Amino acid sequence: MSYCQPTQLSDLLSCLAHPNARILAGGTDLIPHLQMGLVEDPLLVSLKGLPELKRIEAKPEAIHIGPAVTLQTLIDHKPLREIYPVIGQTLSQIGALQHRQVGTIGGNLCLDTRCSWFNQSAFWRESLGFCLKKGGDICQVAPKSKRCHAVLSCDGAIALAACQARLVLLSRAGKREVSLMEFYRPNGMDHIDLRPGEFIYKILLPHAPPGFQATYFKGRARQSFDFPLLGLAIATQWDGAQRTLSFVLGGVESCLLQVQMQNLDSFLTPEQVQSAIKSCQRLARPMENAFYGPSWRKKMIASFIAQGLQQMNLIQEDAP
Amino acid sequence: MPNPCRLMVNGEIWEGLVDPFETLLEVLRERLDLTGAKQGCSQGECGACTVLVDGNPVMACLMLALEAQNTQIETIESLATQELHPLQIAFVEKGAVQCGFCTPGMVLSAKALIDKNPHFQEQDVRAALAGNHCRCTGYTKIIDAVMSLSTGAKHG
Numbered sequence: 224m225s226y227c228q229p230t231q232l233s234d235l236l237s238c239l240a241h242p243n244a245r246i247l248a249g250g251t252d253l254i255p256h257l258q259m260g261l262v263e264d265p266l267l268v269s270l271k272g273l274p275e276l277k278r279i280e281a282k283p284e285a286i287h288i289g290p291a292v293t294l295q296t297l298i299d300h301k302p303l304r305e306i307y308p309v310i311g312q313t314l315s316q317i318g319a320l321q322h323r324q325v326g327t328i329g330g331n332l333c334l335d336t337r338c339s340w341f342n343q344s345a346f347w348r349e350s351l352g353f354c355l356k357k358g359g360d361i362c363q364v365a366p367k368s369k370r371c372h373a374v375l376s377c378d379g380a381i382a383l384a385a386c387q388a389r390l391v392l393l394s395r396a397g398k399r400e401v402s403l404m405e406f407y408r409p410n411g412m413d414h415i416d417l418r419p420g421e422f423i424y425k426i427l428l429p430h431a432p433p434g435f436q437a438t439y440f441k442g443r444a445r446q447s448f449d450f451p452l453l454g455l456a457i458a459t460q461w462d463g464a465q466r467t468l469s470f471v472l473g474g475v476e477s478c479l480l481q482v483q484m485q486n487l488d489s490f491l492t493p494e495q496v497q498s499a500i501k502s503c504q505r506l507a508r509p510m511e512n513a514f515y516g517p518s519w520r521k522k523m524i525a526s527f528i529a530q531g532l533q534q535m536n537l538i539q540e541d542a543p
Numbered sequence: 544m545p546n547p548c549r550l551m552v553n554g555e556i557w558e559g560l561v562d563p564f565e566t567l568l569e570v571l572r573e574r575l576d577l578t579g580a581k582q583g584c585s586q587g588e589c590g591a592c593t594v595l596v597d598g599n600p601v602m603a604c605l606m607l608a609l610e611a612q613n614t615q616i617e618t619i620e621s622l623a624t625q626e627l628h629p630l631q632i633a634f635v636e637k638g639a640v641q642c643g644f645c646t647p648g649m650v651l652s653a654k655a656l657i658d659k660n661p662h663f664q665e666q667d668v669r670a671a672l673a674g675n676h677c678r679c680t681g682y683t684k685i686i687d688a689v690m691s692l693s694t695g696a697k698h699g
């Protein structure tokens with residue numbers, strides 16, 4: 224294993240062209256993986272020497288967030304808190320203060336998928352015969368499956384997708400832009416759309432659309448700190464005289480999932496609420512690979528949606 | 544391949560060669576003999592290895608020594624020079640220490656809170672200590688000890 228700390232963007236891109244290059248941002252996900260033998264012999268490419276990746280800038284078309292901005296910096300960022308309170312609400316539920324002080328937003332978006340058969344020591348995994356994601360040839364959760372079902376567990380991605388964030392990806396081959404929804408794909412061993420040598424250079428947050436409001440719910444075993452077993456962001460905005468609603472789900476697949484409803488009035492009817500719940504439950508296919516099983520996670524989808532819509536005043540109180 | 548590393552720990556400079564994957568915790572404990580920060584899980588799960596980096600609590604098992612360069616690192620050993628720090632006295636007086644394994648991390652997480660906001664409330668203490676696990680005390684006495692130093696709360 225080796226380490227480099229480039230101080231120029233061009234040097235960073237050259238380091239990333241190395242086949243074993245792995246960005247080391249806050250290290251709060253990568254170092255536990257190294258300790259457990261889940262990542263072998265990497266060239267660690269530190270982002271510490273590049274202050275330009277730690278900036279937050281409001282530009283006319285969008286807010287630009289550097290990937291090395293820490294979660295705590297985003298939580299404490301006053302202008303962001305005013306425009307998108309849901310981001311601070313979500314990020315403050317990630318890990319403990321010690322993780323948020325060093326963990327970065329770029330690292331959060333590229334957090335490895337999690338599975339109770341995978342996030343274990345080498346000794347533990349060896350006794351089982353390993354699995355598709357690392358060193359084996361079957362998925363222990365779905366033995367007939369050709370792909371891995373480890374779960375997308377980064378809370379930040381769920382909230383940022385609800386705010387319609389986009390990513391600027393950069394490599395020596397050039398720059399491209401993708402939406403956060405497109406960035407993830409349904410395969411836990413290859414769940415992010417990063418090409419060789421590419422990294423998240425910027426996160427672009429559009430200025431909030433008219434009437435934008437959002438909230439986040441996290442299902443987890445311990446409140447003190449734990450990865451999401453279900454993460455649900457609900458966002459709404461006005462499109463002319465009609466309301467649009469978006470539900471973004473994490474913790475139930477290897478990618479983000481989204482249900483959208485358009486042409487709504489100010490308030491949702493009970494049928495529309497049920498339809499939102501059913502659509503989200505139908506889309507989510509949680510597996511038996513997290514602390515709480517599929518039935519709990521599906522049930523919680525209904526509970527979170529009902530609570531969220533109530534909190535956002537999207538359900539009319541019965542007339543007295 | 545070992546890399547040169549220069550750390551500022553408790554106000555003193557340490558220089559040496561470290562392996563890229565040597566964590567700050569390993570360097571503190573094994574090279575500097577500062578064994579106050581404990582090695583519990585090495586996974587960022589227990590908080591026993593907490594030290595302060597530029598005044599913020601950080602898990603030393605999750606930080607490579609090379610990444611801790613150009614920062615000010617404080618370990619529990621820096622707290623009691625002539626006499627105990629008020630937090631250490633409060634932990635003793637309130638019976639907040641049993642086996643003591645979590646105590647250095649708890650005290651440093653609490654110190655970071657107190658240094659930033661002396662008017663903290665109980666919910667702030669709970670949030671500040673959420674990443675520090677204790678297997679012995681049941682947390683109540685630890686929270687009592689920290690709360691006894693709040694300038695903004697009533698305590699008995």
Ligand SMILES: Cc1cc2nc3c(=O)[nH]c(=O)nc-3n(C[C@H](O)[C@H](O)[C@H](O)COP(=O)(O)OP(=O)(O)OC[C@H]3O[C@@H](n4cnc5c(N)ncnc54)[C@H](O)[C@@H]3O)c2cc1C
Pocket residue numbers: 245246247248249250251252253254255290291294316317318319322323325326327328329330331332333334335376377378379417421422423424448449450451586587588
């Ligand atoms: C005990 C514990 C609890 C946690 N709980 C949560 C939780 O509840 N929710 C949650 O979301 N996270 C949780 N985390 C994970 C983590 O702390 C955060 O997700 C953090 O934001 C990760 O960022 P990092 O900078 O530390 O990532 P790193 O560990 O540095 O990197 C993670 C991955 O992203 C890659 N990477 C980093 N930056 C970039 C970039 N700019 N471009 C491309 N690739 C990049 C790295 O190569 C690596 O593969 C927890 C971690 C621990 C140890």
Ligand code: SF4
Pocket residue numbers: 337338339340341354355356357361362363364365370371372373411512
């Ligand atoms: S879902 Fe299957 S292949 Fe993926 S990590 Fe879990 S056991 Fe391994």
Ligand code: FES
Pocket residue numbers: 581582583584585586587588589590591592593602603604605
């Ligand atoms: S030893 Fe670092 S958190 Fe447990």
Ligand code: FES
Pocket residue numbers: 639640641642643644645646676677678679680
């Ligand atoms: S006193 Fe024993 S772990 Fe806290």
